[in-house]
Amino acid sequence: MEFHYPNGRKYTPVKNDSKVEKQEKKWSYGKRGMTLEEDINESNQYYLERGIAAIHKKPTPVQIVQVDYPRRSAAVIKEAYFKQASTTDYNGVYKGKYIDFEAKETQNTSSFPFKNFHPHQIQHMKAVLQQKGICFVLLRFSATDEVYLIDAEDLLFFWGRMENGGRKSMTKSEISERGHLIKLGFQPRIDYIKIIDYVYDFI
Amino acid sequence: MEFHYPNGRKYTPVKNDSKVEKQEKKWSYGKRGMTLEEDINESNQYYLERGIAAIHKKPTPVQIVQVDYPRRSAAVIKEAYFKQASTTDYNGVYKGKYIDFEAKETQNTSSFPFKNFHPHQIQHMKAVLQQKGICFVLLRFSATDEVYLIDAEDLLFFWGRMENGGRKSMTKSEISERGHLIKLGFQPRIDYIKIIDYVYDFI
Known part of the structure; x- marks a missing residue:
């Protein structure tokens, strides 16, 4: 009998082992949070x-260790590592105001675990x-497939509760009470600017 | 007699040719704009x-082609390329306002050539x-070692002049007239926030 150790994914037997490995690896890097992103x-x-807003995702921070400069062609990075981001992923400008946010997703249905956030990001907020x-x-x-906008003040409130020994997550009901459910559409798919207009005061 | 073609750097004879090449390459990548950055x-x-402002440099945009996932250790990027940035390099928030800028340096003494800017960056501005x-x-x-702050409106004025067939640079006198010379200090070295206070209206 074969043992298939649990990794949170359905086990599918495949003959070519190296291919399985490759696919798994691709998945673990590429798929995490991809849809939301x-x-x-x-x-x-x-x-x-x-012309509604100018907001961009920041590039993935990478620590470059080795670069080759082949003659007559572009520099090739031969060794580099993913770095921890020191800020959130998205920022930009809307009506003169600075907009800054992080996007996270979870497979959980009843709460949002704080392990999704790094202390650096909290500090930045x-x-x-x-x-x-x-x-x-x-x-x-x-x-x-529900997307909520939660103001950083609220997030920090629950983060503080954790730091004081409380639960390591926000419950779904806390999120639906404090946060704002964003109706998903076709264009734009996640119209968070509409929520910003509603939640924040603009001069 | 040996000829040492000028490249703007002092010539130092070295025995090991491959080492010279390596050093030159390092220099051309690492040094360009490094001091200002x-x-x-x-x-x-x-x-x-x-707590004066929260402004960061964006990570260098990199196109990742191949990543290795060695067991029990961090993912290693094995092939990647430098990508053209679609925005400027720095942004953040100061007194609720969105701050966005690009930093460039030149060895020229009489003008600032526009070849230092990419059309993408102009578009973003x-x-x-x-x-x-x-x-x-x-x-x-x-x-x-003079650093000027030039408002994007002014930069775009001269960029427009080039697009209409004019010169491909701003002259030094145009820069000193339209721009704001930043007094260099010890801490902070380039106190551009002080100039922002002076140049822009805040509510």
Whole structure:
């Protein structure tokens, strides 16, 4: 009898072992949070093209170790590592205001675990709020495809509860009470600017 | 007699040819704009630590082609290429306002050539201005170590002149007339926030 150790995914027997490995690896890197990211990028593109807002995803931070410079062709990075981001992933400008947010998704259905956030990102959110920037997170529950906007102040409230020994997550009901459910559409797919208009005061 | 073709650097004879090549290559990648970037990063760190502003350099955009996932250790990027940035390098928040800028330096002493800017960056500056963000460039003349802040509106004026068949640069006198010379200091080294306070209206 073969043992198939659990990794959270359905086991599918395949003959070619090396292929399985390759696919698994691709999945673990490429798929995590990809759908939400794609939806947000598409929405940002929509906003940009229509002059609604100029918001971009920051490039993935990479620590470059070795670069080759072949003659007559582009420099090739031969060794590099993924670095921990020191800020959130998205920022930009809307009606003169600084907009800053992080996007996260979970397979959980009843709560959003804080292990999705790095202390660096929390620190950055505090700095943005101190500078009176608009700061929030977009949380996606993938099982139900619900996306909530939660203001950073609220997130920090629950993060503080954890730091004081409380639960290591926000419950779904806390999120639906404090957060704002974003109706998903076709274009833009995640119209978070509409929620910003509603949630935040603009001069 | 040996000829040493000028490349703007002092010639130092070295026995090992391959070593010379390696050093030159390192220099051409690592040194270009490094001093200005370091000075700005240090200034941003100064602002961040004192709660004055939260402004960061964006990570270098990299197109990742191949990643290895060795068992029990961090993912290694084995092949990647530098990508053209679609925005400027620095952005963040100051007193609720969106701040966005690009930093460039030149060895020229009499003008600042536009070849230092990519059309993508110009496009991005237009989008930021349209959203009423604060947008500018920090230009450094390395020979004299002068750093000017030039508002994006002014840069776009001269860029437009080029597009209409005019000169492909801003002259030094145009820059000193339209721009704002930033007094260099010890901490922060480039106190551009002080100039922002002076140049832009805040509510």
